[in-house]
Amino acid sequence: MEQEHYKGLLIIYTGPGKGKTTAALGLGLRAVGNGLKVLMLQFIKGSWPSGEREAAELLPGFSIEAMGLGFTWDTRHTPEEHRQALLGAWERAKQAISSGDHDVVILDELNNAFNIANFPMGDILTPEAVIDFLSGRPPHVHVVITGRNAPQELLDKADLVTEMRDIKHPFHSGRGAVKGIDF
Ligand code: ATP
Numbered sequence: 001m002e003q004e005h006y007k008g009l010l011i012i013y014t015g016p017g018k019g020k021t022t023a024a025l026g027l028g029l030r031a032v033g034n035g036l037k038v039l040m041l042q043f044i045k046g047s048w049p050s051g052e053r054e055a056a057e058l059l060p061g062f063s064i065e066a067m068g069l070g071f072t073w074d075t076r077h078t079p080e081e082h083r084q085a086l087l088g089a090w091e092r093a094k095q096a097i098s099s100g101d102h103d104v105v106i107l108d109e110l111n112n113a114f115n116i117a118n119f120p121m122g123d124i125l126t127p128e129a130v131i132d133f134l135s136g137r138p139p140h141v142h143v144v145i146t147g148r149n150a151p152q153e154l155l156d157k158a159d160l161v162t163e164m165r166d167i168k169h170p171f172h173s174g175r176g177a178v179k180g181i182d183f
């Protein structure tokens, strides 16, 4: 029973409202303040600058790696290139989690990756594969998964699920992404 206290949690932030990645970053900040080591792997985001990566550089124990190629509607990359990037990100995730070197591993936008991975031909990264892998992870590792449309199988396995509801967002009144708020 007491052991349960030390068992890593599976945490999911999903839903259409803003705040999934920022919630995960806030959790990471808190963890680092408690002496834990945190790694965020960004599955979709590419290497363009972001405030979170700049800030993490200042914090020993907080690492962020952008593994993606950006949005899939950006036609500079082929679907196959996106698929390869996602697979690379998943390989990195598995290696980072099984090493046990990080107490908190955040798989940012992994949920979106499931949908992209299924496009355009066949499953290359499935919720089942992720669940299988996570069930054998080192017990102390907390895993946070973000992104819209979390698959039901993952929700069933998670210890903590929060769904962000979209009540209002400046995007709907025509405002683009805001520096310091959205990136
Ligand atoms: P954030 O990174 O700001 O916490 P998020 O992780 O919840 O947002 P994503 O689904 O990852 O949101 O979308 C990434 C981008 O889309 C962010 O720049 C965010 O501001 C924007 N976004 C999030 N929610 C909405 C929404 N409901 N309407 C329009 N744009 C949104």
Ligand code: MG
Pocket (backbone or CB within 6 Å): 020, 021, 022, 109, 146, 147
């Ligand atoms: Mg996000």
